[in-house]
Amino acid sequence: MKRMAILAAFMALAVACSDDSSPTGPSNTGPIVFTAVLSAASEVPPVTNSESGGRGSVTITFNVERDGSGAVTGGGTANFAAQLSGFPSGSVARAAHIHPGSSGDNGSPLVDTGLTAAAPIALNSDGTGSLTFTGRPVSATQAQQIVANPAGFYFNVHTPINPGGAVRGQLTRTQ
Numbered sequence: 001m002k003r004m005a006i007l008a009a010f011m012a013l014a015v016a017c018s019d020d021s022s023p024t025g026p027s028n029t030g031p032i033v034f035t036a037v038l039s040a041a042s043e044v045p046p047v048t049n050s051e052s053g054g055r056g057s058v059t060i061t062f063n064v065e066r067d068g069s070g071a072v073t074g075g076g077t078a079n080f081a082a083q084l085s086g087f088p089s090g091s092v093a094r095a096a097h098i099h100p101g102s103s104g105d106n107g108s109p110l111v112d113t114g115l116t117a118a119a120p121i122a123l124n125s126d127g128t129g130s131l132t133f134t135g136r137p138v139s140a141t142q143a144q145q146i147v148a149n150p151a152g153f154y155f156n157v158h159t160p161i162n163p164g165g166a167v168r169g170q171l172t173r174t175q
Contacts, residue, residue, distance in 0.1 A: 028070030032062040032147060036155045036169030038082070043156065043168045044106050051159060053086035053127075054167045058155050060098065064143045072147055078138040080113050080131065082157065084167065087127035091166075094120040095158035096131060100145070102152050103170055110153070111138050111146075117160075131157070146171065 038056040040047035047054065059081045065074030082096065094117040101107035113133040115121065123129035146153050156168035 028068075029066065031175065032064065032066075032072075032143070032173065033175035034060045034062075034146070034150055034171040035174050036060075036171050038084070038155070038157065038167035038169040040086075040162075040167050042103070042154075042170075043162070043165045044101075044104055047162055047166055049161060050088045051091065051161055051166045053088075054084065054091075055086045056082055056084035056157070056167055058082040058169065060155065060171070062138055062143050062146075064138060064140065072140055072143045075137065075139045075143065077134070078111055078136045080133040080136065080155075082131040082155075083128075084123060084131070084157065085128045087123050087129075087159075087166075089125045089127060091123045091127060091129075091159055091161070092120045093123065093129065093131055093157050093166075094160060094163075096133075096156065098146065098153055098155050098171070100153055103154075106164075107154075111142055112136065120160075147173070 036058050040052045040054040061079040064072050064076035067073050096113040096115045097109035098111040099107040100110055150171040150173045153171045154168050156165040159166040
């Protein structure tokens with residue numbers, strides 16, 4: 001009986017250790033996470049005015065319905081957390097979105113953060129700032145399109161000086 005218990009424990013350990021899921025690759029369960037490195041030079045056309053030193057990063061988390069294989073089956077929400085720096089004193093963020101478009105191409109806003117020109121966010125006097133938006137709606141179709149080809153989408157932040165976009169970065173799926 002003792003040998004059976006030891007054998008059962010050993011088998012359980014062997015099964016646990018043989019898990020081939022990658023902790024560094026995308027997961028099939030839970031939220032879907034994207035990141036992007038933002039720069040003024042990545043805008044189309046590149047920003048060359050006083051905001052040309054703008055840069056940053058964004059983490060975007062989709063909380064959407066998924067099936068057992070990880071495929072998106074329903075809509076849900078998106079959370080955005082952006083860090084900006086290198087902007088001149090007095091800069092203001094007035095819009096931020098996910099757009100369709102590969103590097104070098106522009107597209108119309110697809111998933112909106114809710115930031116508007118009517119309620120902009122002033123960056124700090126040192127040209128830095130954080131933008132956080134939670135619970136923004138994302139449809140199943142939008143999520144499916146972005147998950148299928150993250151590099152075909154970009155996130156950017158718009159300012160009064162650069163209404164077409166001040167900093168931009170292509171999406172990369174991290175989870």
